[in-house]
Amino acid sequence: MRHTFYILTPIILITVGVLGYYFPGWWWSYMVLGPLALIGFYNRVQSNHTILRNFPLLGYFRYFFESISPEIQQYFIERTTDGKPFSRNHRALVYRRSKGVNDTHPFGTQLEINNDHYEAIRHSMYATPPVKEFPRVTIGSGECRQPYSASVLNVSAMSYGALSKNATMSLNLGAKKGNFYHNTGEGSVSHYHLQGGDLVWQIGTGYFGCRREDGGFDPEKFEEKAALPEVKMIEIKLSQGAKPGHGGVLPASKNNEEIAKIRGVQPHTTIISPPSHRDIHGPEDLLHFIKQLRDLSKGKPVGFKLCVGRTEEFIALVEKMVELQIWPDFITVDGAEGGTGAAPLEFSDSVGLPLEPALIFVNRTLVKFKLRDEIKIVASGKVLTAFSILRMRALGADICNSARAFMFSVGCIQALRCNNNSCPTGVATTNKMLTKGLVVKDKAERVYKFHHNTIHAVLELLGACGVAHTDDITIDMFVKGDEMVALTNKYFPDSVLNRVE
Structure with missing residues (x-):
């Protein structure tokens, strides 16, 4: 689109000039075309607005409709709280925090608070000023020789290939400045990840980056990459919330020569990872694989990611942990509401447990087996939001990962084009013409500011509750706390776990 602008602009100006020479009445059009050309060239070189860099003139239509959309939505389409999967209010909050501008909300809540869906923190009459130090959580069991101190908010798994190189570099540079980690996604560690930020290297069923020619796991390649100083932890991906039991998908349109080389696959082909690990057929296989990766990485924290499905399988896994005295350093629980760039609708909408009951179940199971x-x-x-971070903590989590929030911070507008390589903001695309519009230096700063301002909001909420650390948050501090526990008791009563006593 930008090349089209450069080609069409001189053609139109020259054409109008020729017409003006023969038909003097045409000269007035330069009063319109001249300023438009100047505006277009200016937008091409500015670095703050990706949409305007990629679409120098047409991009204004988006900003125009965005400016009047509250009225249009209010009277004709939808409210600002109704957008899917994230409302316009939530997207705007990320944009404001990532830019470091006023993130306050006008005219009170727009939520329907007199219904069963309303949730809130029960604040204290004796609120305290927020503490200055950002909370950290140390990850590393007794078997770990290189524990890692993690932020309570980090970048969730997104591969280079699913995201553009500029988006990947922006996320990593932002993580470096903000001292939080950046999960590589299953597409391996690329040189775009190595900008100095802490990494969690995710190993998926395709073993990208540590893959043999036949698609199996290569210990030597893993050991080489795991030794990188940027790699702080290793995560085995068993499943993800948006498509559990399906495996990752990289469309052929995104699988260029560079990405194929990084992953060890054929370029320009659609890559579908297997639905499960080829050598993991039960709990014992998984635990031995965890031990193998911990040994090969010289004692770095190793964990796994899953979307909970059959709860009896997870209980059997934890039983085997106790029996073999082998366990992970962390478990990432991904809810069925999690996001992805591409998945069949049935898997996105109808497979896996939501995060809320899954999180409580995993926490209670580990407590029951004395492994918590x-x-x-x-x-x-x-x-x-800061509220969602504290809510996850109350339900049993130690820290949180977020993918789409950080995508918003680098410019994502929820255009829902992640799967066809035409993301207009250059975030979820490998199209070079669109990617160039995303300025790494500018977006990295926005990633940092979003994280910084969100954690500051966490501290403010903690102060409102009269506590100083996320460890002090409990489920009874939430309005729906009793209802959350009741929901879990309904579907996962203690009787499910009583057989281990």
Whole structure:
């Protein structure tokens, strides 16, 4: 689109000039075309607005409709709280925090608070000023020789290939400045991830980055990459909330020569990872694989990510942990509401447990087996606000991961084009013409500011509750606390776990 602008602009100006020479009445059009050309060239070189860099003139239509959309939505389409999967209010909150501008909300809440869906923190009459130090959580069991101190909010798994190189570099540079980690996604560690930020290297069923020619796991390649100083933890991906039991999908349109080389696959082909690990057929296989990766990485924290499905399988896994005395350093619980760039609708909408009951179930199971002090829990699934971070903590998580919130911080507008390589903001695309519009230096700063301002909001909420750390948050501090516990008791009563006593 930008090249089209450069080609069409001189053609139109020259054409009008020729017409003006023969038909003097045409010269007035330069009063319109001249300023438009100047505006277009200016937008091409500015770095603050990706849409305007990629679409120098047409981009204004988006900003125009956005400016009047509250009235249009209010009277004709939808309210600002109705957008899916994230409301316009929530997207605007991320944009404001990432830009470091006023993030207050006018005219009171727009939520329907007199219904069963309303949730709130029960604040204290004796609120305290927020503490200055950002909370950290140490991840590493007794078997770990290189524990890691993690932020309570981090970048969730998104591969280079699913995201553009500029988006990947922006996220990593932002993570470096903000001292939080950046999960690589299952697409391996690319040089775009190595900008100095802490990494969690995710190992998926395709073993990208540590893959043999036949598609199996290569210990030597893993050991080489795991030794990188940027790699702080290893995460085995068993399943994800948006498509559990399906495997990752990289469309052929995104699988260029560079990405194929990084992953060890054929370029320009659609890559579908297997639905499960080829050598993991039960709990014992998984635990031995965890031990193998911990040994190969010289004692770095190793965990796994899953969307909870059959609860009896998870209980059997934890039983085997106790029996073999092998367990992960962390477990990432991904809710069915989690996001992805591409998945069949049936898997996105109808497979897996939501994060809320899954998180409580995993926490209670680990407590029951007396492993909770050894294993940290990471929550992943529509985490965006300070409230959602504290809510996850109350339900059993130690820290949180977020993907789409950080995508918003680098410019995502929820255009829902992640799966066809035509993301207009250059975030979820490998199209070079669109990617160039995303300025790394500018977006990295926005990633940092979003994280910083969100954690500051966490501290303010903690102060409102009269506590100083996320460890002090409990479920009874929430209005729906009793209802949350009742829901879990209904579907996962203690009787499910009593057989282990």
